[in-house]
Amino acid sequence: MDKFTSLQGIAAPFPMVNVDTDRIIPARFLKTIKKTGLGKNLFNELRYNEDGSEKPDFILNKPAYREAGILVAGDNFGCGSSREHAPWALIDFGIRCVIAPSFADIFNNNASKNGMLLIALPQETVDKLMEDAEKGGNARLSVDLEKQRIVRPDGEVIDFDIDPFKKHCLLNGLDDIALTLQKDDKIGAFEDARKTAQPWA
Amino acid sequence: MAQPKTLFDKIWESHVVDVQEDGTCLLYIDRQIIHEITSAQAFEGLREAGRTVRRPEAQLLVPDHNVPTTDRSLPIENEESRIQIDLLKENAEAFGLPYIELNDIRQGIVHVIGPEQGFTLPGLTMACGDSHTSTHGAFGCLAFGIGTSEVEHVLATQSLIQRPAKNMRVTVDGALPPGVVAKDLALAIIGAIGTAGGTGCVIEYAGKAVEDLSMEGRMTLCNMTIEGGARAGLVAPDRTTFDYVKGRPMAPKGAAWEQAEAYWRTLPSDPGATYDKEVTISAASIEPQVTWGTSPEMVLPISGSVPDPSGEQDGNRKRSLERAIEYMGLSAGQALTDIRVDKVFIGSCTNSRIEDLRTAAAVARGRSVADGVHAMVVPGSGLVKHQAEEEGLDAVFKEAGFDWREPGCSMCIAMNGDMLQPGERSASTSNRNFEGRQGPGGRTHLMSPAMAAAAAVNGHLSDHRELL
Numbered sequence: 001m002d003k004f005t006s007l008q009g010i011a012a013p014f015p016m017v018n019v020d021t022d023r024i025i026p027a028r029f030l031k032t033i034k035k036t037g038l039g040k041n042l043f044n045e046l047r048y049n050e051d052g053s054e055k056p057d058f059i060l061n062k063p064a065y066r067e068a069g070i071l072v073a074g075d076n077f078g079c080g081s082s083r084e085h086a087p088w089a090l091i092d093f094g095i096r097c098v099i100a101p102s103f104a105d106i107f108n109n110n111a112s113k114n115g116m117l118l119i120a121l122p123q124e125t126v127d128k129l130m131e132d133a134e135k136g137g138n139a140r141l142s143v144d145l146e147k148q149r150i151v152r153p154d155g156e157v158i159d160f161d162i163d164p165f166k167k168h169c170l171l172n173g174l175d176d177i178a179l180t181l182q183k184d185d186k187i188g189a190f191e192d193a194r195k196t197a198q199p200w201a
Numbered sequence: 202m203a204q205p206k207t208l209f210d211k212i213w214e215s216h217v218v219d220v221q222e223d224g225t226c227l228l229y230i231d232r233q234i235i236h237e238i239t240s241a242q243a244f245e246g247l248r249e250a251g252r253t254v255r256r257p258e259a260q261l262l263v264p265d266h267n268v269p270t271t272d273r274s275l276p277i278e279n280e281e282s283r284i285q286i287d288l289l290k291e292n293a294e295a296f297g298l299p300y301i302e303l304n305d306i307r308q309g310i311v312h313v314i315g316p317e318q319g320f321t322l323p324g325l326t327m328a329c330g331d332s333h334t335s336t337h338g339a340f341g342c343l344a345f346g347i348g349t350s351e352v353e354h355v356l357a358t359q360s361l362i363q364r365p366a367k368n369m370r371v372t373v374d375g376a377l378p379p380g381v382v383a384k385d386l387a388l389a390i391i392g393a394i395g396t397a398g399g400t401g402c403v404i405e406y407a408g409k410a411v412e413d414l415s416m417e418g419r420m421t422l423c424n425m426t427i428e429g430g431a432r433a434g435l436v437a438p439d440r441t442t443f444d445y446v447k448g449r450p451m452a453p454k455g456a457a458w459e460q461a462e463a464y465w466r467t468l469p470s471d472p473g474a475t476y477d478k479e480v481t482i483s484a485a486s487i488e489p490q491v492t493w494g495t496s497p498e499m500v501l502p503i504s505g506s507v508p509d510p511s512g513e514q515d516g517n518r519k520r521s522l523e524r525a526i527e528y529m530g531l532s533a534g535q536a537l538t539d540i541r542v543d544k545v546f547i548g549s550c551t552n553s554r555i556e557d558l559r560t561a562a563a564v565a566r567g568r569s570v571a572d573g574v575h576a577m578v579v580p581g582s583g584l585v586k587h588q589a590e591e592e593g594l595d596a597v598f599k600e601a602g603f604d605w606r607e608p609g610c611s612m613c614i615a616m617n618g619d620m621l622q623p624g625e626r627s628a629s630t631s632n633r634n635f636e637g638r639q640g641p642g643g644r645t646h647l648m649s650p651a652m653a654a655a656a657a658v659n660g661h662l663s664d665h666r667e668l669l
Contacts, residue, residue, distance in 0.1 A: 017517050018396055018496050022635040027614045031267065031281035033241035033288060045637045050623070074517055076397040079430065080635060082332040083239065084348035105400060105432050106332060110348035163364070165225040176350075177252070180358040183219055183227060187255075187360055190218045190229055200453035200461045201231050201325055 002115035003173035007097055008142045009069030012059050013133035019073060020080035021107065025089040027081075038085055039092030060093070064136030070143065072126060072133040073100040077118075078107025087111045097143055099150070101126050112166045115173060117145060119160045128152070145171060205471035207368045208435050209403045212343040212468070216326045218360055228363045231325040232259055233355045234311045235298075237289040238266045238616070239330030243353035244292040254296045255359045261320050262293045263301040265310045267616050270579050270606035273304055282617060296356075309582020309608040312336035312424065312550035316416070317584055319449025323438035323465040328355050333550045333632065334433075335426040339419035340446070341438035341468050343403070346427060367477040369402035369431065373410035375484040380666040382560065383418035384552060384630070384649035386410065386482075387425040388490035392500040394480060399431025402478060405470065406436050410484035416445040417556035424551045425632050428497040437469035491537055491662055492634045492647040494525035499634070501537060503652070503664045509533040528636055529644050530624070537662050540646065543625040545576035545657040546639070547603075547650050549613035552630035553581030555588050557650040561630075562594040564654035564665050570602035571660030577604040577619070579611040603657065615639045628656035 029041045047058045054061045060068060071090070077100040078086060087110050090098070097117045111118050121129075132139045132153055139153040145167060150158040169176060180187075194201055206214075219227040240262075247253070254260065267282040269275075277283040286303065293300035301307050307314060312333055315321040321337045327344040328334060330352040337344035351361055371390055391398075404426050406419075414422065419436045426434030436442075443462055446452050453461045488502035499522075501508075510522035510533065526533060531540065547553070547561050558580065570576045578598050580586035586608055589595055595605045612619040613631035621627055621643025630653050634645040646662060655665035 015517060015520075017521050020496075020633075020635045022633065022638050026637055026641070027616050030238050030616065031279075031285055033245070033285060035242050045641055050641075076400070076430070079396055080332065080427075080633060082330055082334075082346035082348055084242075084330075084350060087348075102397060102400060104397070104430065106346055106348060109351065113348065113350035163225075164223045165221065165362070175250075176362055177250070177354050177357050180227060180354065180360060180362065184358075186219050186227070187229070187358060191256075191359075194229070198324075198461070198464065200322070200457045 001113065001173050001175065004096060004115050004117045004145055004170040006142070006144045006146070007069055008140055010065060010067055010137055011070035011072050011129065011133040011141045012065040012068035013130050014059060014071050014073045015130060017074035018076045018079055021078060021083050021086040022080055024078070024086040025083065030083060030085050035088045036092060038089035039094070042089040042093045067094065069094055069096055070141055071095050071098045072129045073098055075101040075123070077103050079104040082106045084110045084114070087114045087116050091116055099126060099129055112170060113176070115170060117143065117170060119150070121158065121160060125158060205473040207470045207474045207476065208341060208405055208437055208468055209343065209366065209368055212324055212326065213365055224364060226363055226365065227360050229326060229360050230328050230355050232261070232320060232327040233352070234315050234320070234327070234329040235260055235262045235352065236266055236311050236331065237264045237285040239349050240292065240352055241285065241288050242349045243356060244296070246353045247356060252357045254298060254356045257297050258299065259359060260298045260356070261301070261315070262289055262298055263308055263311060263314060264289050264303055266610045266614055268303060268609040269617055270609050270611045270619055273607055279618065306583035306587060309585065310550045310553065310610055313553060313581030313585065316340065316420065317449070317582055319446055319452030322446060322452065322461070323442060324468055328361065332427045333424050336420050336424040336550055338423040338426065338434040339416060339436050340442055341435060341465065343433055343435065345432040366403040366432065367401050369399055369404045369478040370476040371404055371406050372479070372481045373406065373408040373484050374481060375410060376413060377410050377484045377487060380651070380669060381487050381489060382649050382651070383414055383421040385487055385490045386484070387422050388492065388497065388500045388647065389487045390482060391425065391429045391497045392490070393482060394429050396428060396496055396498045397430040399426065399429040402431045403433045403435060404429065404431045406434060411436060412439065415556055416441060417554040420554065421551055425497070428632060438465045489649065489652050489664055489666065491652065493529065493531065493537060494522070495528055495634055495636050496525070497632070497634060497647065499525055503537055503662065505537055507531045507533055507535045507537070538664070539661065541626070541661045542574060542628045542646070542656050544621060544627040545574060545653050546579070546612040546627055546629040546631060547577070547653050548579030548581065548611050549631035550581065550610070551632045552650050553579060553585065555585055557630065558585070558589045558594050561650035561654040562597045564651050564668055565601040565603060565658065566597050568601055568658040570657045574657055574660055575604065576602065576657035577606055577612070579606045580608045582608050601658070612639055628653045628662060
């Protein structure tokens with residue numbers, strides 16, 4: 001997976017609460033057998049008219065936010081289905097970091113497996129970053145994963161927490177299957193013990 | 202004396218392979234169910250890295266999301282769907298994995314066939330690239346939805362990297378009133394805790410009303426746990442569970458059954474076990490529920506009316522209510538029973554089992570689908586369909602004007618062509634009423650099978666108890 005170390009970029013304000021994965025990428029685009037190419041259908045229903053033309057008022061269609069690399073979002077972002085197509089679509093569009101008061105569990109896992117950083121912060125802090133985001137290209141946010149901090153356009157520093165293992169994997173772009181395969185003997189021993197104790201399992 | 206443990210603690214602890222210094226665990230996964238939508242990229246990943254499947258016999262593959270619910274003797278018209286379904290079979294063959302094909306009578310929705318085949322058992326851990334894997338928690342099986350990267354991880358290592366969840370208990374005291382079922386309970390709980398109420402938790406459902414549920418009812422309840430934000434739901438295994446599991450094709454037999462059952466009896470939470478979060482609900486106060494908005498937490502008793510956002514203090518919540526009312530084409534204060542429907546969908550991993558079809562058929566019997574309404578019944582599996590036909594339920598539905606279909610996910614996720622047109626409104630027994638879930642611009646009201654059947658015959662949302 002791609003490393004995530006730091007990111008400086010335009011943040012798009014996306015204050016809607018409970019943004020579900022059907023909204024991020026509707027089910028009819030899940031017929032693909034690839035991970036790439038989903039960016040064009042990211043937020044499809046919010047982004048396009050029925051005739052396929054862009055809705056000019058949608059945030060990511062506005063000239064200031066077309067190159068956004070960060071999303072500042074509402075509470076419970078990514079709820080709903082387990083589709084990994086949701087982070088794939090965000091990444092394919094160019095968004096590598098989402099900041100919100102909270103994230104749904106499965107989306108949270110899926111994002112980190114794809115080199116995407118999710119930052120959960122208290123609502124008041126997200127509100128401040130939302131104000132920054134509303135200023136468009138004039139207000140870039142700077143995210144540093146190693147130091148676990150966001151620098152606002154006015155220079156204010158906001159610290160954030162992250163699971164240390166996730167941080168390690170993101171910083172180094174680690175393939176966690178390769179990591180787990182290093183524990184192959186432990187898995188084998190577990191399976192042997194289980195075969196004896198619970199043969200039906 | 203040992204520290205009292207919850208059901209979740211017991212299953213979790215018995216599956217930990219390794220604990221890292223930072224507390225991250227490697228959790229053994231006993232079973233994985235795989236369908237066509239979230240697996241292609243996982244198999245591609247295995248191929249690219251030259252990896253194999255660690256335990257082929259612990260996997261079960263079946264197509265469900267994308268399959269036509271019409272005549273199965275015809276080729277699949279949609280090319281992308283056909284490619285995905287063919288690819289699932291190719292992957293099963295290439296990696297030597299158990300596979301149930303489209304025309305097999307055992308084919309059906311992953312969360313219906315797992316229990317049906319005895320693949321789902323108490324005390325196991327189970328994963329599937331589908332958020333409604335929480336369904337299998339009805340058996341006291343720790344089961345959760347995962348993304349495609351994790352599907353690949355399970356294929357290669359039979360394990361997942363996880364941190365322990367928090368313990369949450371939802372206790373439902375008393376008995377559900379007549380005509381109030383597991384779906385109403387599930388929706389009422391989500392209404393009470395909100396769609397993020399269970400985030401980071403595994404919810405154990407307890408109390409008399411839960412113990413009284415059939416396995417079908419417990420599956421409905423656990424199925425919608427994800428709509429309350431928790432990845433897994435659990436019900437303690439008991440006599441009801443064992444009676445359902447015994448004799449299933451993949452369930453243990455003979456001495457192994459005795460040994461398994463004795464172990465399963467040790468699984469219920471110990472007296473005095475503590476929970477990080479507790480919620481208590483009185484069953485007697487629950488009415489049949491319907492959702493009015495675009496999130497499962499936007500739910501009310503059928504006697505209610507569309508809420509008025511002007512009373513909402515929080516700005517974000519207020520905007521969300523206003524947007525939902527606009528999207529759904531409703532007005533504040535409108536009685537829910539005044540909402541007319543265009544389509545009715547009885548099916549999905551939430552409500553497509555035999556008991557669900559029986560309760561819907563009881564409403565449909567001797568009545569007719571209202572003019573202008575298209576109502577479809579999609580059984581959860583070929584075996585459910587067969588049993589329903591043996592019981593004559595198909596005839597009841599057909600005589601009433603319902604469309605009797607082949608098994609699959611169908612209009613719950615609207616990938617296979619079964620869908621709403623823009624502006625159309627459905628009464629649906631599925632699990633999500635998100636914007637566009639059942640088709641772009643479609644409007645979904647979630648409810649129980651009997652309530653959906655009542656909406657079909659009356660042409661508008663209604664209390665099915667008035668038809669009993």
